Amino acid sequence: MKRLVAPLILVLAAAPVAVPLAPLAAQQAPSGLGQVNAYLRAVTTMTADFAQTDRNGQTLTGQLTLKQPGKIRFQYQKGVPLLIVGDGKALTVIDYEVRQVQRWPIGNSPLGALLDPSKDLSKFGKVIPTDDPSILSVQARDPKRPEFGTITMIFKRDAVSPAGLQLYGWVALDSQNNRTSVKLSNQRYGVPVADSAFRWTDPRPRGRSGG
Template identity: 65%
Template sequence: MFARPLAFTLLAAPALIAAAPAGELAQVQQHLQGVRSMTATFAQTDRTGRTLGGTLTLKQPGKIRFQYEKGVPQLIVADGRSLYFIDYQVRQVERWPIGSSPLGVLLNPKKDIAKFAKVLPTGDPRVVSVEVQDRAHPEYGRITLIFQKNASGPSGLMLQGWVALDSQNNRTTIRLSNQRFNAPVSDGTFRWNDPRQRNR
């Protein structure tokens, strides 16, 4: 079994329970509802300091693709129903539901984030930090989405990335750059080749 990146392991957490204030959280909700599609370059840094890069593509509802740089035999795709972790080196595929996941907030803009997220103080009026966590299940860790106030983004925000912590406080950071919103994205972007079929 391959080791999934922590930031994506947290995608598969069950239903979340918490309360959160309005204000900036409402602005985040409006931003998410205004993002019909997004592309960006991502850099993923794990607890050892290893960094991998690639391209993120998102399309509502429920589609996302993390295409790693050349030489990394992994792919992460959500097709609107399920989230897949694909390792082409060992020809393994893992499937998870996306409906109740923390990053499901990005994949379902109709989800009321006030039910399971809270705004964290940042000390910088230009930055909005939103933490998503199932307090009843700390073993699932937590994920914090980071937004920058930017007039060029939907509802004046731009997603800069997120930080994931597991139950042992191992940290994985995703940083985004070159964000572009609401350009046409083909559904074919979220298709993938199943490596298990080669064994048949």
């Protein structure tokens, strides 16, 4: 099951992205946090393709589906018997190969920063300066709960996207220095997404429908 370690890290770990520092005058203004807050509150649904790379360079691809508040689904490429689903309360990792299910409160995952638009990033986030004015990078971390990891969300400025931002991806690092990066493409906002997308079939003996 070594090849499936990277997807598990995705929901349990997160990290600051390494970017070149810009001169002080060119650094992003603190108002960037407000813009990201506006983005998170403006997005109702989103679908995208994703490419997820772990610290060993292994890359998996798939389809991401998001519906606020709190619902997300990572459907991995054919041949990867793993599914990650957030149902609004918890994140569930379903491994169909070994018939295992693991579940965590969304608040215990760095992905909670993306899945709770009611949160104020100014209380637990900061802008990470970059040398590219078209990029806005925001790191979110609960200083009281470092074991929950850190997520650095990377946005591209795009006038036609919600709040003028396009979510490009994120980088994650856990307390064991397991690093995972996720890059998004083909983002579509405001598309119809049924709640059934966040249900799953329990592979354990005497299985039941999840969600």
